[in-house]
Amino acid sequence: MTTIYWFCLGGGLAFSLLLVLLDGLLDGALEALDGAIDAFDIDGVFDPLSFVAGLTVFGGAGLVLDEYVGLGTTPEVVIAAAVGLVSAVALHLVYVKPMKQSENSTGFSQAEYVGKTGEANTSIPASGYGEVVVKMGASTTFQTAASFDGSLIPDSTPIVVVEVARDGTLLVAPLTQEEHSPLAEAPPARLQTGV
Structure with missing residues (x-):
């Protein structure tokens, strides 16, 4: 049993x-291990990091119990496990x-461009593609775009996204100066008279 304990401890370490040394290169190994562990997953409790840590501690605890306590094989294995x-x-x-709960996603779907x-x-x-700049949250994105109504849209023209085509192309229309003005969003002021 000592060999198994050493294998678990040494393998985990x-x-x-x-x-630590090859962080980016082992992502594939972790994903493969995560896929294998998913078969035994109960409500997201098992993950590769916890699994490997548990095996390492099992090996270390088994070695300590075997060397210093001497209970016998079965009790040692049960306690170490x-x-x-x-x-x-x-x-x-x-x-x-x-850590998983604190992860933020800055992703967004194509439909959110509309x-x-x-x-x-x-x-x-009029019948081709160009590029538009659209702010999405804190990100500035550059997207392929086509004219929604088939009219020429010169560069630096304010636009609005009308639709997203199946291929991901944004179908845009130019905004007129009134539509783009912040005053256009406010309701017209009314003159109040005291009667």
Whole structure:
């Protein structure tokens, strides 16, 4: 049993060291391990990091129990497995789960472009493609665009996205000066008379 403990401890430590040294290269290995663990996943509890940490702690606890306690093989394995499982769950609850919940996504769907305003970055010919600049949240995006009504849209013209084509091209229309003005959004002022 000592060999299995050493294998778990050494393998976990080696994997952790490789993870630190070759962070980007091991992403594929972690995804493969994550796929294998998904078969046993109960409500997102198991993940590769927690699993490897649990195996490492199992190996270390087994070696300590075998060397210093001498309970016998079965009790040692049960206790080492329990310590490894508790460690894996604790790591998941204290570190992995909060980190996953704190991840932000700046992604957005193509459908969210409809109604957004921007500016023609390059001229959009009547029957061709150009480029527009549209702000999406804190991001500025450059997108391929075509004229919605088939009219020429010169560069630097304020535009509005009317539709998104199936291929992802934004169909845009030019904004007139009144439509683009902040005053156009405000309701007209009314003259109040005291009667």
